Amino acid sequence: MKKHNFSAGPCILPQTVLEQASRAVINFDNLDLSLLEISHRSKNFIDVMESAKQLALEHLGLQNKGYKALFLQGGASMEFLMVAYNLLENKAGYTNTGTWSDKAIKEARLFGEVVELASSKAANFNYIPKGYSIPSGLDYFHCTSNNTIFGTQMHEFPETDCPLICDMSSDIFSRQLDFSKFDLIYAGAQKNMGPAGTTLVVVKEDVLGKVSRQIPSMLDYSVHISKDSMFNTPAVFPVYVSMLTLSWLKDLGGISAIEKINNNKAEILYNEIDRNTLFNGFVANKEDRSKMNATFSLNDASLKDTFDTLWNQAGINGLNGHRSVGGYRASMYNALGVESVQVLVDVMQTLEKKA
Ligand SMILES: *Cc1c(COP(=O)(O)O)cnc(C)c1O
Numbered sequence: 124m125k126k127h128n129f130s131a132g133p134c135i136l137p138q139t140v141l142e143q144a145s146r147a148v149i150n151f152d153n154l155d156l157s158l159l160e161i162s163h164r165s166k167n168f169i170d171v172m173e174s175a176k177q178l179a180l181e182h183l184g185l186q187n188k189g190y191k192a193l194f195l196q197g198g199a200s201m202e203f204l205m206v207a208y209n210l211l212e213n214k215a216g217y218t219n220t221g222t223w224s225d226k227a228i229k230e231a232r233l234f235g236e237v238v239e240l241a242s243s244k245a246a247n248f249n250y251i252p253k254g255y256s257i258p259s260g261l262d263y264f265h266c267t268s269n270n271t272i273f274g275t276q277m278h279e280f281p282e283t284d285c286p287l288i289c290d291m292s293s294d295i296f297s298r299q300l301d302f303s304k305f306d307l308i309y310a311g312a313q314k315n316m317g318p319a320g321t322t323l324v325v326v327k328e329d330v331l332g333k334v335s336r337q338i339p340s341m342l343d344y345s346v347h348i349s350k351d352s353m354f355n356t357p358a359v360f361p362v363y364v365s366m367l368t369l370s371w372l373k374d375l376g377g378i379s380a381i382e383k384i385n386n387n388k389a390e391i392l393y394n395e396i397d398r399n400t401l402f403n404g405f406v407a408n409k410e411d412r413s414k415m416n417a418t419f420s421l422n423d424a425s426l427k428d429t430f431d432t433l434w435n436q437a438g439i440n441g442l443n444g445h446r447s448v449g450g451y452r453a454s455m456y457n458a459l460g461v462e463s464v465q466v467l468v469d470v471m472q473t474l475e476k477k478a
Contacts, residue, residue, distance in 0.1 A: 124438065125138065126438045126439065126440040127437070127438055127439045127440065127459075127462075127463035127466050127467070128440045128441055128459065128463070129439060129440065129441045129442050129452075129453045129454050129455070129459065129463070129467070130440060130441030130454060131271055131272075131293075131314075131416060131441065131445070131452055131454040132271065132293065132311075132313045132314045132319075132454070133313040133318060133319050134313065134314055134315070134441075134454060134456045134458075135456055135458045135459050136317065136318070136364070136368060136458050137368060137371045137458045139371060140364060140367040140368050140371055140458075143367050144360075144363065144364045144367060147363060148360075151167065152167045154167065158359060158360065158363055159359065159360060163353065163356050163357055163359055164353070168359060169353075171359075171362060171363050171366055172194065172351070172352055172353065172357065172362060173351075174366050174370075175192075175194060175362050175363075175365055175366035175369060176191075176192035176193075176194070176352065177192075178366065178369035178370060178372075178373060179192045179323055179325065179369060180192050180325065181373070182296055182369060182372065182373070182377055182378055183296075183302040183308070183325060183378075184302055184303070185302055185303060185325060188303060188327075189327050189328055189329060190325055190326065190327050190328070191325070191326055191328055191348045192323065192324070192325050192352075193323070193324040193325075193326070193344070193347045193348065193352045194321045194322070194323060194324075194352050194357055194358070194361075194362045194365070195321065195322050195324055195347060195352070196320065196321060196322070196357070196358055197322065198311050198319070198322055199223070199290060199292045199309055199310065199311035199322055200226065200311075201322065202290070202309040202322060202324065203226055203227040203229075203230040203231070203290075204230040204231075204233070204234075204342070205324075205342050205344065206227075206231070206263075206265065206288055206307065206309070207230060207231035207233070207234040207235065208234055208334075208336075208338055208342050208343075209331060209334065209338060209342075209343065209344050209345075210262055210263050210286065210288070210307075210330060210331075210333070210334065211231060211234045211235040211237075211262050211263070211334065212235060212262050212333065212334045212335065213235055213236060213262055214235060214236040214237070214238060214260070214261055214262060215231060215235065215236070215237055215238070215261055215262045215263050215264070215265060216237075216238050216240045216257055216258070216261045216263075216264045216265070216285075217231065217237055217238070217239055217240065217264075217265045217266070218239070218240055218241045218242070218252060218255070218265075218266045218267070219239050219241070219242035219243070219244055220241075220242075220243055220248060220251060220252065220266070220267050220270050220273075220275065220277075221248045221267060221270030221271070221272055221273050221275070222248075222270075222272050222273075222447065223267055223270070223271065223272075223290060223292070224265075224266070224267045224270075224290070225244070227265060227267070227290060231265070234336075235262070238258075238261075240255045240256075240257060240264075241253075241255035243275075246407065247273070247447070247448070248270060248272075248273040248275065249273060249275070249405055249406055249407045250275065250406065250407045250408050250411050251275050251276070251277055251278075251408075251411040253279075255281075257281055257283050257285075259284050259285075260285070261283075261285040262285065262286070262333075263285050263286040263287070263288050263306070263307075263330075264281070264283045264285055264286070264287055264288065265288040265289070265290070266280070266281075266287075266288075266289055266290070267289070267290045268280075268289050268290065268291045268294050269291070269292075269293045269294035269413050269415050269416070270293075270413065270416075271292065271293040271314065271413075271415070271416050271454075272416075272445040272447060272448060272452075273405065273406070273418060273448060274404075274405055274406055274412065274413045274416045274417055274418030274448075274452060275406055275411045275412070275413055276294060276411065276412065276413035276414060276415065278410065278411075280300070280304060280305075286306035286307065286327075286330045287304055287305050287306055287307075288305070288306060288307045288308075289305050289307075289308050289309075290309055290310070291308050291309070291310045292309070292310045292311045292314050292315075293310075293314040293315060293415055293416065293454075293456075294314075294315065294413070294414075294415050295308070295310040295314075295315055295316060295323065296315055296316060296369070296372060296378055296381070296457060297315055297378070297381065297382065297385050297414065297415055297456070297457055298378065298382045298385065298414070299378050299379055299382055302325075305325075305327075306326070306327045306330045307324065307325070307326045307327065307330065308323075308324070308325045308326075309322060309323065309324045309325075310322065310323045312361055312364075312365050314415075314456060315415070315456045315457055316365045316368055316369070317361050317362075317364040317365030317367075317368050318360065318361045318364050318365075319361065320358040320360070320361035321357070321358040321361035321362050321365060323365070324344065324347075326344055326348075328348065331344055331345050331348075332345060340354065341354070341355070368457075368458075372457065381457050384457075384461065385414050385415070385455065385457065386414060387461060388414075388455045388459065388461050388464045389412070389413075389414035389417065389455060391461070391464050391465065391468060392417050392453060392455065392464050392467065392468065393409075393412060393417060395468045395471050395472070396417065396419045396471075399471050399472070399475055400422070400475070401421060401422055401423065401426065401471070401474060401475055401478055402419050402420070402421060402422065402471065403419060403420055403421075403422055404417070404418065404419050405418035405419060405420065405444075405448060405450060406418065414455070415454060415455060415456060416452055416453070416454045416455075417452065417453045417454075417455065418444060418448055418450060418451070418452045419450055419451050419452075419453075420444070420449060420450025420451060421450070421451075423478075426474065426478055429474060429477065429478075430470075430474050433470045433473055433474055434467065434470045437466050437467075437469070437470050438466070439463075439466065439467060439470065441454065442467075453467060
């Protein structure tokens with residue numbers, strides 16, 4: 124039986140998607156060829172790329188609004204530098220809410236002035252800063268919607284008079300937002316969309332072309348847009364599997380349907396973390412809790428071996444916290460079923476009875 128996969132990333136994917144993908148590896152589109160051995164310029168693959176881009180824009184409600192979707196390589200980490208390369212001329216504002224924002228800031232500083240407008244670093248990123256002001260005249264403002272490692276999530280986004288850029292790697296397609304507030308959204312596929320190897324970038328075209336520097340072709344969003352995400356050989360398999368996952372989500376009823384499921388999963392787990400006296404949540408303010416990654420720990424470290432044995436025996440995978448936080452992290456991405464969350468809660472209750 125498949126394990127209950129709480130892995131933070133690469134993460135669980137829908138079982139039907141894995142089955143479809145494995146069939147396409149052997150015989151794609153009845154071509155009697157593998158998806159992996161056909162030309163990326165063939166009509167069959169171009170159709171895959173076009174559907175993937177269309178589905179991404181459709182889910183976000185951004186079709187016909189001046190946005191382009193791209194499937195690039197280099198991970199979300201490449202976007203840390205591409206964003207700045209393409210958009211930072213003078214000064215940009217960043218919030219520092221976790222390891223990934225911290226890295227994004229470091230890369231951006233290679234290209235211009237970066238002001239850290241708010242940071243929760245001194246508290247090991249256990250909350251989302253609020254109430255900071257964003258000066259006018261910035262080239263852009265960058266934030267991270269969900270802090271995968273620490274288990275915090277932005278539930279509100281500031282108003283800006285400059286382009287709003289967001290790293291949504293670990294909560295893209297998990298909840299409804301007014302995505303038209305954002306000018307550039309990026310997300311590594313392997314958290315909530317597909318396998319590792321491609322990164323979705325959704326960019327409003329009119330924010331591009333404003334910096335004076337020369338941009339190498341591979342790092343230039345405009346080049347990728349002009350070539351329909353086919354400037355060079357794209358990551359065919361990750362793009363295909365992402366397309367399948369986006370179709371799966373559409374069949375399910377889209378973001379509004381999955382959001383209800385995600386809210387329910389998060390509520391079940393957080394209720395148990397709060398109720399069960401053996402556990403404590405990591406995030407300081409409950410309103411900052413992530414509905415994708417729940418971080419928690421045992422109050423009594425001597426129960427660790429017993430708890431670890433129990434959840435392993437229950438078929439749970441991927442529950443260990445990131446080394447910078449410790450404890451446990453339950454990642455509840457779109458493809459994780461509510462029954463898996465229930466299994467975890469049952470294990471937490473079993474531990475309570477034993478302790
Ligand atoms: C995982 C993650 C990244 C890094 O993604 P890569 O694709 O490995 O470069 C960046 N930002 C966030 C929020 C992440 O969760």
